[in-house]
Amino acid sequence: xxxxxxxxxxxxxxxxxxxxxxxxxxxxxxxxxxxxxxxxxxxxxxxxxxxxxxxxxxxxxxxxxxxxxxxxxxxxxxxxxxxxxxxxxxxxxxxxxxxxxxxxxxxxxxxxxxxxxxxxxxxxxxxxxxxxxxxxxxxxxxxxxxxxxxxxxxxxxxxxxxxxxxxxxxxxxxxxxxxxxxxxxxxxxxxxxxxxxxxxxxxxxxxxxxxxxxxxxxxxxxxxxxxxxxxxxxxxxxxxxxxxxxxxxxxxxxxxxxxxxxxxxxxxxxxxxxxxxxxxxxxxxxxxxxxxxxxxxxxxxxxxxxxxxxxxxxxxxxxxxxxxxxxxxxxxxxxxxxxxxxxxxxxxxxxxxxxxxxxxxxxxxxxxxxxxxxxxxxxxxxxxxxxxxxxxxxxxxxxxxxxxxxxxxxxxxxxxxxxxxxxxxxxxxxxxxxxxxxxxxxxxxxxxxxxxxxxxxxxxxxxxxxxxxxxxxxxxxxxxxxxxxxxxxxxxxxxxxxxxxxxxxxxxxxxxxxxxxxxxxxxxxxxxxxxxxxxxxxxxxxxxxxxxxxxxxxxxxxxxxxxxxxxxxxxxxxxxxxxxxxxxxxxxxxxxxxxxxxx
Amino acid sequence: xxxxxxxxxxxxxxxxxxxxxxxxxxxxxxxxxxxxxxxxxxxxxxxxxxxxxxxxxxxxxxxxxxxxxxxxxxxxxxxxxxxxxxxxxxxxxxxxxxxxxxxxxxxxxxxxxxxxxxxxxxxxxxxxxxxxxxxxxxxxxxxxxxxxxxxxxxxxxxxxxxxxxxxxxxxxxxxxxxxxxxxxxxxxxxxxxxxxxxxxxxxxxxxxxxxxxxxxxxxxxxxxxxxxxxxxxxxxxxxxxxxxxxxxxx
Numbered sequence: 001x002x003x004x005x006x007x008x009x010x011x012x013x014x015x016x017x018x019x020x021x022x023x024x025x026x027x028x029x030x031x032x033x034x035x036x037x038x039x040x041x042x043x044x045x046x047x048x049x050x051x052x053x054x055x056x057x058x059x060x061x062x063x064x065x066x067x068x069x070x071x072x073x074x075x076x077x078x079x080x081x082x083x084x085x086x087x088x089x090x091x092x093x094x095x096x097x098x099x100x101x102x103x104x105x106x107x108x109x110x111x112x113x114x115x116x117x118x119x120x121x122x123x124x125x126x127x128x129x130x131x132x133x134x135x136x137x138x139x140x141x142x143x144x145x146x147x148x149x150x151x152x153x154x155x156x157x158x159x160x161x162x163x164x165x166x167x168x169x170x171x172x173x174x175x176x177x178x179x180x181x182x183x184x185x186x187x188x189x190x191x192x193x194x195x196x197x198x199x200x201x202x203x204x205x206x207x208x209x210x211x212x213x214x215x216x217x218x219x220x221x222x223x224x225x226x227x228x229x230x231x232x233x234x235x236x237x238x239x240x241x242x243x244x245x246x247x248x249x250x251x252x253x254x255x256x257x258x259x260x261x262x263x264x265x266x267x268x269x270x271x272x273x274x275x276x277x278x279x280x281x282x283x284x285x286x287x288x289x290x291x292x293x294x295x296x297x298x299x300x301x302x303x304x305x306x307x308x309x310x311x312x313x314x315x316x317x318x319x320x321x322x323x324x325x326x327x328x329x330x331x332x333x334x335x336x337x338x339x340x341x342x343x344x345x346x347x348x349x350x351x352x353x354x355x356x357x358x359x360x361x362x363x364x365x366x367x368x369x370x371x372x373x374x375x376x377x378x379x380x381x382x383x384x385x386x387x388x389x390x391x392x393x394x395x396x397x398x399x400x401x402x403x404x405x406x407x408x409x410x411x412x413x414x415x416x417x418x419x420x421x422x423x424x425x426x427x428x429x430x431x432x433x434x435x436x437x438x439x440x441x442x443x444x445x446x447x448x449x450x451x452x453x454x455x456x457x458x459x460x461x462x463x464x465x466x467x468x469x470x471x472x473x474x475x476x477x478x479x480x481x482x483x484x485x486x487x488x489x490x491x492x493x494x495x496x497x498x499x500x501x502x503x504x505x506x507x508x509x510x511x512x513x514x515x516x517x518x519x520x521x522x523x524x525x526x527x528x529x530x531x532x533x534x535x536x537x538x539x540x541x542x543x544x545x546x547x548x549x550x551x552x553x554x555x556x557x558x559x560x561x562x563x564x565x566x567x568x569x570x571x572x573x574x575x576x577x578x579x580x581x582x583x584x585x586x587x588x589x590x591x592x593x594x595x596x597x598x599x
Numbered sequence: 600x601x602x603x604x605x606x607x608x609x610x611x612x613x614x615x616x617x618x619x620x621x622x623x624x625x626x627x628x629x630x631x632x633x634x635x636x637x638x639x640x641x642x643x644x645x646x647x648x649x650x651x652x653x654x655x656x657x658x659x660x661x662x663x664x665x666x667x668x669x670x671x672x673x674x675x676x677x678x679x680x681x682x683x684x685x686x687x688x689x690x691x692x693x694x695x696x697x698x699x700x701x702x703x704x705x706x707x708x709x710x711x712x713x714x715x716x717x718x719x720x721x722x723x724x725x726x727x728x729x730x731x732x733x734x735x736x737x738x739x740x741x742x743x744x745x746x747x748x749x750x751x752x753x754x755x756x757x758x759x760x761x762x763x764x765x766x767x768x769x770x771x772x773x774x775x776x777x778x779x780x781x782x783x784x785x786x787x788x789x790x791x792x793x794x795x796x797x798x799x800x801x802x803x804x805x806x807x808x809x810x811x812x813x814x815x816x817x818x819x820x821x822x823x824x825x826x827x828x829x830x831x832x833x834x835x836x837x838x839x840x841x842x843x844x845x846x847x848x849x
Binding site: 042043045046047048050051060094095096098099101102103104106107108109110111112113114115134137138141145146148149157181210211212243244246247338341342345346458459460502503504506507508509510511512515 | 614615616617633644645646648649650652653654655656657658659660661662663664678700701704707711714715718719720721726727729730732733734735736737738740741744745748749751752777781784786787
């Protein structure tokens with residue numbers, strides 16, 4: 001890793017997905033004299049936002065209210081969301097979504113030209129905006145194309161950030177990043193920094209997440225001293241394709257698709273999710289009920305059906321069936337054409353004529369970099385937004401279609417506050433930061449290029465063991481024993497990681513080196529997930545303990561905070577209370593009569 | 600499936616730091632009928648040769664990263680199944696008509712510049728405040744441009760295009776289709792500005808209407824059709840002698 005050059009801007013954004021691009025535009029538009037750097041390990045339109053399918057929530061229709069969106073989000077989160085943050089989010093959602101419409105996003109429309117909405121799981125009233133079933137793709141491309149309008153957004157495409165640079169006053173002032181094309185380590189400096197690097201689903205073997213979702217930003221913040229919050233909460237989406245883990249969107253159930261077990265029975269009715277309506281009933285699908293229950297509960301129901309021997313065994317493991325046939329070809333092609341394309345290509349079945357085999361799949365990390373509702377971390381000048389951040393509006397279970405909106409609302413919020421910080425704190429010591437970047441280059445070189453070629457293990461060996469440990473230890477149902485085993489394996493892997501052996505010791509486009517660095521990030525995230533899970537001796541939302549089966553508000557109506565220990569010992573876990581404004585914790589009910597009670 | 604079955608992938612290798620010219624390297628991979636070509640390449644990188652270099656991410660045909668030449672045809676390797684080639688060998692090369700950075704990775708800078716040139720964003724004289732709500736757009740108006748908005752920037756169409764490789768001024772299928780997408784959007788008023796770019800030099804006129812771009816598009820975009828329509832619009836604009844004031848819309 002040769003030392004590269006130094007590049008100075010006003011605000012540095014790490015990550016070019018939905019949140020990073022929204023933040024870039026927010027700054028570029030409001031501060032035309034500012035130079036904004038967007039540093040991304042891939043070209044922005046490759047970012048994982050691109051794969052989101054079903055839609056983005058914002059309450060705009062006359063039959064909906066902001067209060068309903070707030071309540072659905074808080075109850076969906078099993079009361080672990082901060083209610084002030086949720087209120088801000090829900091209020092900002094409509095203007096942000098309209099803004100994206102003004103920027104050209106091709107939202108699906110009603111005959112009168114207004115934006116169309118569809119229902120999603122855990123929603124009392126339909127409020128999901130959609131662009132057929134490629135919503136994330138259209139949002140990402142609309143945002144990316146809009147950034148091309150602003151000359152003051154400077155892109156660092158295919159630059160892999162590996163370390164945050166912190167000045168003598170403890171303020172975050174940039175990052176060290178490897179330019180993939182040359183292998184040089186650059187110091188990219190600014191007056192404030194926003195991390196928007198997405199989630200860490202690749203900690204697990206069976207995930208909807210793309211290869212790039214390796215928790216790099218979470219790891220960088222963790223190592224700089226920011227806590228990772230609520231990392232024990234991992235969302236399994238109930239409908240992934242077996243084998244590949246490719247997502248079949250919740251919109252397929254929002255449009256009326258049903259889940260059946262091996263007997264063709266709609267098994268969700270056995271798990272307190274309400275009674276099914278016949279698919280021909282005009283009221284089907286009932287909202288906040290059955291197939292439109294929340295993701296955590298639906299994924300848990302699958303496991304219980306499996307334990308009861310009522311799932312279908314295939315060569316890719318156990319599945320249930322997602323049946324869309326009654327929707328008919330015309331509706332499937334109009335509203336969820338990508339589902340048909342994916343099922344045909346990757347499962348070899350046509351959902352117009354056959355049910356789709358599905359099983360739960362790791363989809364989203366509710367936890368992340370600890371930030372407040374201004375998107376600020378505990379390090380001055382450092383902000384985070386999107387899946388890598390934990391505000392928290394998602395609590396113990398995120399509602400489908402809140403994450404895309406979150407990218408916009410908190411991307412813009414982070415941009416606004418980072419710009420303000422940059423204006424208020426303009427000066428920093430360039431040479432001290434350059435030295436840190438040089439040190440980082442030397443660290444990477446020592447760790448991966450100077451190591452002896454003998455004795456070390458391959459990346460795939462360690463990654464496969466990590467996958468097994470996390471799937472077995474920190475899956476949909478966990479207990480002390482399984483989590484302790486996961487913690488022990490992660491610790492063992494961290495030791496072996498120090499002796500990793502890579503074949504490629506060259507500079508230009510060394511993707512084996514980036515895979516090695518990504519594995520380091522995954523290990524950090526896994527450590528926080530397993531230890532936070534072990535300490536939380538209750539069941540809440542997506543965190544279900546077989547040895548502590550009840551929610552325990554007295555002890556755990558609190559966010560976990562995992563702090564990295566520089567000496568390599570296990571993370572310190574602290575707690576901070578959840579902010580409750582108007583919605584005291586209550587029973588989380590779905591099915592008939594669920595949802596916000598009106599006075 | 601016989602677990603011992605294998606297939607041979609012959610992969611283009613070139614490293615600018617060590618190679619004076621490219622070569623092909625054969626790799627034997629397990630044959631799995633569910634695998635796509637990308638799975639086989641990842642298996643090689645993980646288990647056999649960590650220096651093999653390629654781009655990929657979503658492995659579901661939407662991020663656009665993994666376009667390569669598979670037996671001479673531009674393909675998304677996450678959507679090209681081994682079973683469609685079995686038992687014969689597969690030759691994998693980087694997309695043609697681009698400079699090679701390393702192995703299967705091509706230089707995208709020129710492509711990115713071309714995307715930017717067509718001004719792929721909404722241009723309006725009067726910008727509504729978000730408090731006024733969304734711009735109305737009927738389903739029929741949406742249908743005018745929707746298919747052109749489906750491009751994933753995978754660049755297969757540039758690899759298929761006989762002009763893109765040797766005419767630098769030609770903006771190419773994806774960029775022109777994207778410009779056309781905004782020209783056809785009822786919310787946009789920037790057509791005249793965009794057509795100025797498209798009319799210059801060989802920007803659009805380079806196209807000889809071979810139509811291969813449309814044939815290879817994995818997302819069923821019709822860049823060839825977009826280019827023909829845009830040429831017609833550009834010609835109209837030309838004959839108006841550029842007297843139409845900017846921003847009067849489509």
